[in-house]
Amino acid sequence: MVLEIRKYGDPVLKRESQNVEKIDDNIKKLLDDMVDTMREASGVGLAAPQVGINLNVVVIEIEGKVRKLINPVIIEKSAEEENVEEGCLSVPGIWEKVKRAARVKVKYTNENGEEVIEEGDGLLARAFQHEIDHLRGVVFVEKISSLAKNLLAKKLLKMKKETLKVIKEEEGIKL
Numbered sequence: 001m002v003l004e005i006r007k008y009g010d011p012v013l014k015r016e017s018q019n020v021e022k023i024d025d026n027i028k029k030l031l032d033d034m035v036d037t038m039r040e041a042s043g044v045g046l047a048a049p050q051v052g053i054n055l056n057v058v059v060i061e062i063e064g065k066v067r068k069l070i071n072p073v074i075i076e077k078s079a080e081e082e083n084v085e086e087g088c089l090s091v092p093g094i095w096e097k098v099k100r101a102a103r104v105k106v107k108y109t110n111e112n113g114e115e116v117i118e119e120g121d122g123l124l125a126r127a128f129q130h131e132i133d134h135l136r137g138v139v140f141v142e143k144i145s146s147l148a149k150n151l152l153a154k155k156l157l158k159m160k161k162e163t164l165k166v167i168k169e170e171e172g173i174k175l
């Protein structure tokens with residue numbers, strides 16, 4: 001099932017996410033729905049806060065391989081960094097360079113409850129870092145250069161206002 005992707009300015013993207021305590025059917029369903037949502041939006045990664053859920057859950061699909069990460073943490077980072085352009089499904093239309101570690105090692109639990117330790121470089125390393133940032137309430141536009149931030153300030157403020165307006169309208173409908 002495809003879920004609604006929360007946009008920049010939504011408070012859910014700013015909150016710290018909580019660890020998953022038990023991998024039950026709800027978590028498995030969430031992982032499947034997140035994969036559907038990521039594919040529908042042609043993304044390579046998606047974190048649970050982006051679908052309005054503050055749990056430490058991430059999906060990544062690169063070169064046809066789907067990863068479902070529960071409670072992921074970065075346990076090692078290379079000193080070497082890469083400054084590469086990236087985007088985010090929650091910040092449509094914006095692509096900016098972000099400096100990130102070239103290689104990272106992550107530890108997570110897969111949907112079968114097994115502990116996985118995986119090393120990634122290139123796009124995978126970038127996706128691990130970008131998605132785990134989401135779990136800490138960090139969106140990539142907060143990590144771009146101050147020059148790029150200044151250039152984008154108006155656009156981002158407009159997006160934030162629009163998001164908050166939509167949330168308000170939806171809340172109004174519920175009443």
Ligand code: CO
Nearest residue numbers: 087088089090
């Ligand atoms: Co993102």
